[in-house]
Amino acid sequence: MPTYKNSFQSKLPEIPTSIFSVMSALAQKEHALNLSQGFPDFESDKNLIELVNKAMVNGKNQYAPMPGVFSLREAIAAKMEYLYNVSYNPETEITITAGATQAIFTAIAATVKKDDEVLIFKPAYDCYEPTIQLFGGKVIPVQLNPEDFKIDWKLVKSLITEKTKMIIINTPHNPSGRILTKEDMLQLEAILKNTNIVLLSDEVYEHIIFDGEQHQTAALFPALAERAFITASFGKTFHNTGWKVGYCLAPKELMAEFRKVHQFNVFSVNHPTQIALAEYLKTASNYLELNNFYQQKRDLFLSLIKDSRFKFTPSKGTYFQLLNFKEITNERDCDFAVRLTKEHKIASIPISVFNKNNLDTKVLRFCFAKSNDTIKKAAEILCNI
Template identity: 65%
Template sequence: MQHDSKLPHVGTTIFSVMSALATQHQAINLSQGFPNFKSDQKLIDLVNQAMNSDYNQYAPMPGSLDLRLAISHKYQLLYNSDYHPEHEITITAGATQAIFTIISAFIRAQDEVIIFKPAYDCYQPAVELNGGICIEIPLYTPNYTIDWELVASNISPKTKMIMINTPHNPSGTVLTKGDMLQLEKLTKNTNIIVLSDEVYEHIIFDGLEHESACKFPDLKSRSFITASFGKTFHNTGWKIGYCCAPKSLMDEFRKVHQFNVFSVHHPTQKGLADYMQNPETYLKLGAFFQHKRDLFLSLIADTKFKFKPSQGSYFQVLNYSAISDEHDESFAKKLTIDYKLASIPLSVFYSNKQDDKVLRFCFAKTDDTLKKAADILCRISQEINY
């Protein structure tokens, strides 16, 4: 049998490639975005308790009402924004499933979707699988800011969706209030849907605020917000997240959601609902990860790597142009094989493979791991020359 691939240019994700390479060469893995420390034992106990209390059959299709109530309370507490727990919040199998389902529910053949590159690698394939066309707006190093005039010039009658990500993966930058007001202005009185990927909303540094799409009334009226418990509570393997949107949008989302997932692991939902009764479980995350960012950067401050401290997420990008002119994919593989330190090259996040000599490192690791990684980076800075 012969078939034409619907994604002919898509192979194995760079995250799988680099993690496999790290395992093969016993390298420290700062490539894929997952912690190497345990989730809170209290949360694990609550999930186990839910299993033993017989929360083992299907959860309601939109998710456990207890968990949706906890999420609704969080949005009211943090952003003074209301999402109705019954009609405007749905629990998903991670944020990636939420993003895929949103796109599947709304994007038709030839619809245009504006995305900002470098972009997380699940965005474009989901659009293309549904026949949509990605309109790419570049974010240039070192600031990765959005040129809103360029965005405006790329909006057309075919524009169906604009996808944003703040805090941003891979760059670690955050959108400002000014950015969100510009987006609100550009989309006002249109049928454009905004998909706001906010999985790192609680991981933000240096006194900055997370400018959620829900804080801006007209923007909220046209936006989906996607989020991840795995990123928030250090258990990415649980694959559980959620999305929020006005009822008219969420009704369409659930039409698709019920047929590609239906519902998500019930005992985990119950455990998370109980755990979130204490807001400190997510309010302390910024300080927790800022300590790790600051430790990592202090240890490599005297190297030839150039950087701006990450504003949010648990990623730090480092420019190695003063060390080598090697292509970033080759350089990342060299560091993994020869120096036993794995990272992600940023060129893979661009369709044109734009190479700015930048690597992304995940600092959601134990302090001991970060110290060992920093020692390697110091050695690389000394040993590798043009």
């Protein structure tokens, strides 16, 4: 008789450890500059930290309401009205989550069943695919153009079948830094109109967009908004990824299903942090000034490496920049990323792990959400390669 250990079957047998964990661990071991994982190396606004402390001192230390503190949901609704002139009911259409990844997981868990098909665009953030598989869904990967990361909407339309349950989009896009345009969203809207397909719109970098471009949220397009889970992250927005607070927007009927799952896999989210964020959002400049803040960092980074052997197209959003190393080596991107970390003491993320069939286009992702000193040190290393 086989032992339990030998008879146990994994639900995710082919899922490796996240590349972010792998490269960050290697960076720590090698004492390398960590431009791999997407987190800042500078502190949050001291005013926001003080607001959290104040909430703790004032006794907001027990469970928050399951959907989130109402004042924070009201503040999010006000932000959506102010920025996009769209209305979300804070009572029934907004839920506070333990980061955007939990929001994404919950939206998929609430809607995707066995044999449902879900279209994702590759390179894709690495939480989408395993979550779909976990609930018995089938991933339908759509490879973005390797040169400009544009979407072939005719291809998308051809891949939709009666089994298609969901399409996942991400704008601004991690890892490419590309943003979906109004025309992109209109084409998606035309494809999904008169279908029962759910849209999951990952918009965690909505406040980090450059060169005067505007964020095209799914909420702006009626035939998308009526079927969309929109996920967002305060951690990305306010430089405190370790707090793990995000939110989800969705129409009442979809949100009711979302909360059925949310109440059992998280129930509620850090209470004092929610109280603080509700107050912090009242000052619009706290999020409106982020575009310029991060564009200065992008521009500094690119100006310092312009004479290096790496080639690039400036990122349009997020705090990531892709660098092409074709003129440096023929190594696979994973091998080159490891060698850079060990020999040159700078860590990055290879893009092939996010591509369909691990397509290797000789591109690495670097995070520039760093202090100017870190950016300058990183640029000096890259220019000497």
